[in-house]
Amino acid sequence: MKRPLDIVILGLSLSSSWGNGHATTYRALLRAVNAAGHKVTFLERDVPWYADNRDLAVPDFCDLVLYDDTDELTQRHARKLADADAVVVGSYVPDGVDVIDAVADLVPKRLCFYDIDTPVTLAKLERGDEEYLARRQVAFFDIYFSFSGGKTLDRLRDEFAARRPVPLYCAVDLEAYRNTGAPTKWDLGYLGTFSPDRQPVLERLLIEPARRLPHMRFAVAGPSYPSDIHWPPNVERIEHLPPGEHAEFYSRQRFTLNVTRADMVAAGWSPSVRLFEAAACRTPIVSDWWEGIENFFPPGEAVVIAQSSSDVVTALTSPDEAQREALADCAYRRVAAEHSSAARARSFVEALESVAARTDLATQRVERRLPV
Numbered sequence: 001m002k003r004p005l006d007i008v009i010l011g012l013s014l015s016s017s018w019g020n021g022h023a024t025t026y027r028a029l030l031r032a033v034n035a036a037g038h039k040v041t042f043l044e045r046d047v048p049w050y051a052d053n054r055d056l057a058v059p060d061f062c063d064l065v066l067y068d069d070t071d072e073l074t075q076r077h078a079r080k081l082a083d084a085d086a087v088v089v090g091s092y093v094p095d096g097v098d099v100i101d102a103v104a105d106l107v108p109k110r111l112c113f114y115d116i117d118t119p120v121t122l123a124k125l126e127r128g129d130e131e132y133l134a135r136r137q138v139a140f141f142d143i144y145f146s147f148s149g150g151k152t153l154d155r156l157r158d159e160f161a162a163r164r165p166v167p168l169y170c171a172v173d174l175e176a177y178r179n180t181g182a183p184t185k186w187d188l189g190y191l192g193t194f195s196p197d198r199q200p201v202l203e204r205l206l207i208e209p210a211r212r213l214p215h216m217r218f219a220v221a222g223p224s225y226p227s228d229i230h231w232p233p234n235v236e237r238i239e240h241l242p243p244g245e246h247a248e249f250y251s252r253q254r255f256t257l258n259v260t261r262a263d264m265v266a267a268g269w270s271p272s273v274r275l276f277e278a279a280a281c282r283t284p285i286v287s288d289w290w291e292g293i294e295n296f297f298p299p300g301e302a303v304v305i306a307q308s309s310s311d312v313v314t315a316l317t318s319p320d321e322a323q324r325e326a327l328a329d330c331a332y333r334r335v336a337a338e339h340s341s342a343a344r345a346r347s348f349v350e351a352l353e354s355v356a357a358r359t360d361l362a363t364q365r366v367e368r369r370l371p372v
Contacts, residue, residue, distance in 0.1 A: 006084050007038060011089075088145070091114070119264045152268075172273065172341060209309050255285070258278070302334055
C-alpha cells in the first residue's frame with residue numbers, strides 16, 4: 001500500500017440513520033477505508049432531527065466532528081481541511097453551496113464530491129434547484145463520485161462539465177449484514193423511508209398483494225409515512241429500524257422488496273444499498289425494474305423483477321424452497337465478489353491516489369489570506 005491517506009468527509013449524516021440512507025452507506029465505506037489503514041474525519045452539521053435520533057454517536061472507525069454552521073466549519077476546521085490529502089463533500093449537506101465555496105477557497109490538495117443521490121441531483125440542477133450543489137460548482141471537483149453509473153456518467157461530463165465522473169456505488173459491510181438464522185416472520189418486507197414517488201410502487205408491489213394474500217404476513221419499516229395510509233391488517237408497521245437491527249429484519253423475511261425512486265429509475269444504473277444488504281443476508285429479492293439492474297442482479301437468477309401486483313403474488317406463491325434458496329445464493333455470491341464495502345473502499349482510495357495533489361498551495365492560500 002502507498003502511504004496512508006488523511007481524508008476528510010463532509011456528509012449529511014454519519015451519526016444518525018433516522019430518515020436517511022446516507023448513514024449506512026458512509027458507515028460501510030468508511031469502516032473499510034479505516035481497515036485499509038487510512039485516517040478519516042467526518043464533519044457533520046449538528047441538526048436537531050439527527051441529534052434526537054443518533055444511533056452512532058462515537059464511531060470506532062473515524063473521527064466524528066459536529067459543527068453548527070459554515071462559519072464554524074471554516075474557522076475552526078480550516079487547518080484540517082487544508083492539510084488533508086483529500087476533502088470529499090457529500091450530497092444533501094445542509095447549506096451545501098456555501099460549504100463547497102468555503103472549502104474550495106481553502107484550496108485543499110484534492111477536492112471531490114460524493115453524490116449519493118446523483119439522479120435526484122441532476123434533476124434538481126435541470127430545474128434550477130441548487131439546494132446543496134450549484135451547477136457552476138460541478139467543475140470544481142477533481143473527482144465527482146457518483147452513486148449512479150451508465151449514461152449518468154456521460155451526462156455529468158458532457159452536460160454538467162464534471163472533470164472526472166467516477167461511479168462509486170453503495171456497498172455492504174459483510175460483517176454487519178449476514179443471515180442471523182432467526183425464524184421467518186414475514187412473507188414479504190420492505191425497508192425504506194416514505195417517499196411520495198415511491199409510494200405508488202409500494203402500493204402496487206406490497207400493499208395490494210397483502211390484500212390479495214390475507215393469509216400471508218407483510219412488514220414495512222421506516223419513518224415519515226402519512227397517517228392516512230390504509231394498511232391492510234396483515235401489514236406490520238415498524239416506525240424506525242436502526243442499522244443494528246437490519247440484518248435480523250432481512251433474515252426474518254421469505255422475500256424482501258426493493259422500490260427505487262423515480263429519478264433513479266429514469267437514470268438507471270442506481271442500485272440501492274438495500275439490495276446489497278438483503279443479498280448479504282441471503283434474503284431473496286423482489287425488485288422493480290431499472291436499466292442496468294441485470295449487471296448487478298441477473299433477473300430470474302439473483303432477483304425477481306415485479307411490475308405488477310400479480311407478479312408479486314406469483315413470486316410469493318409459486319417458487320419452492322429450492323428456487324428461493326437459489327435466488328438468495330446467486331445474489332449473495334454477486335455481492336460478496338463485487339459489492340462488499342472492502343471492494344468499494346479499494347476503488348475509492350485508488351481513485352483518490354490517481355489524482356495528483358496540488359503542489360502550489362502556499363501561494364494560493366496566501367493570496368486568499370488563509371492558513372499556509
